[in-house]
Amino acid sequence: MSTLASLADITGAYYAYGRNADGSAYDGMVVIGQNADGSFAVNWTVGTTYSGTGVLAGQVLTVEWGAPDPAVYVVMPDGDLHGTWADGTGLELLSRTPR
Known part of the structure; x- marks a missing residue:
């Protein structure tokens, strides 16, 4: 997949499903736009x-969001983003379709 295709593919709205470092679950929405x-x-x-x-490097999106550790997502072949945050203790799935 070319870099331009990768850039276009990740922009848009996602359903977010995650688990905090303490084990509690959360959900919501995430919107990704290109600057x-x-x-x-x-x-x-x-x-x-x-x-x-x-910043997208290959299929890895690293997001600085004000915490000591960035959120790091891998762009999956189906378009979902699988990520970790809080130094890997928080987990998050971003999906274009509800689960």
């Missing part, structure tokens, strides 16, 4: 609203 410089604006609404800026 003029090629980075990505990522906005989470998961009970609380968070925002960050991401």
Whole structure:
């Protein structure tokens, strides 16, 4: 998959399903948009609203969102993004379809 195809493929709205570091579950929505410089604006609404800026390297999206550790997602072949945050103790699935 070319870089341009990868860039176009990840923008849009996603359903978010996650597990906090303490084991509690959450869900919500995430919107990913592309900035003029090629980075990505990522906005989470998961009970609380968070925002960050991401960089796509191959199929890995790394998002700085104000926490000590970034959120890191792998773009899966089906278009879902599987990610970790809080130094790998938090987990998150971003899907274009509800689960």
